[in-house]
Amino acid sequence: MANQVVQCPSCDAKNRVPTSAPGSPRCAKCHKDLPWLVEAGDSDFEQAASTKRLVLVDLWAPWCGPCVMVAPILEKLSQEFSGSLKVVKVNVDESPRIAQKYNARSIPMLLFMRDGELVDTVIGAQPEHVLRSQIEAQLA
Ligand SMILES: [Zn+2]
Numbered sequence: 403m404a405n406q407v408v409q410c411p412s413c414d415a416k417n418r419v420p421t422s423a424p425g426s427p428r429c430a431k432c433h434k435d436l437p438w439l440v441e442a443g444d445s446d447f448e449q450a451a452s453t454k455r456l457v458l459v460d461l462w463a464p465w466c467g468p469c470v471m472v473a474p475i476l477e478k479l480s481q482e483f484s485g486s487l488k489v490v491k492v493n494v495d496e497s498p499r500i501a502q503k504y505n506a507r508s509i510p511m512l513l514f515m516r517d518g519e520l521v522d523t524v525i526g527a528q529p530e531h532v533l534r535s536q537i538e539a540q541l542a
Contacts, residue, residue, distance in 0.1 A: 408436055413429060415431040419440070420440075437481040441492075457489075459513035460491045462494065463509060478530070504523075511524070512524040522540065
């Protein structure tokens with residue numbers, strides 16, 4: 403999977419952010435933590451979920467209306483928690499193995515993962531403040 407380009411929230415520099423990396427991506431210019439939101443699928447999910455950051459997996463599909471509503475919320479939260487959260491988006495139509503593994507029959511389905519282990523599951527589109535407090539609880 404190709405690197406993704408993100409704009410640094412602190413200095414606006416454009417940075418390439420890898421799908422997976424042993425460390426945590428920082429801005430090449432100002433060295434602040436970067437928001438880490440990537441797309442992964444059957445072939446690279448485990449690497450993408452393997453990070454020191456809290457991982458929020460978004461199991462979604464393009465035809466799913468509530469998924470489309472949740473997407474900008476996750477983008478915003480990935481910026482708010484740029485030092486501690488990684489958002490991994492998985493298109494379940496293109497990733498049958500992951501969809502089956504996590505039993506993603508009802509989407510959107512969000513998975514909280516720590517060190518590659520599932521710690522919580524959230525089914526259905528949640529409002530921004532609910533997701534924010536769930537992230538804060540996981541990070542506490
Ligand atoms: Zn920067």
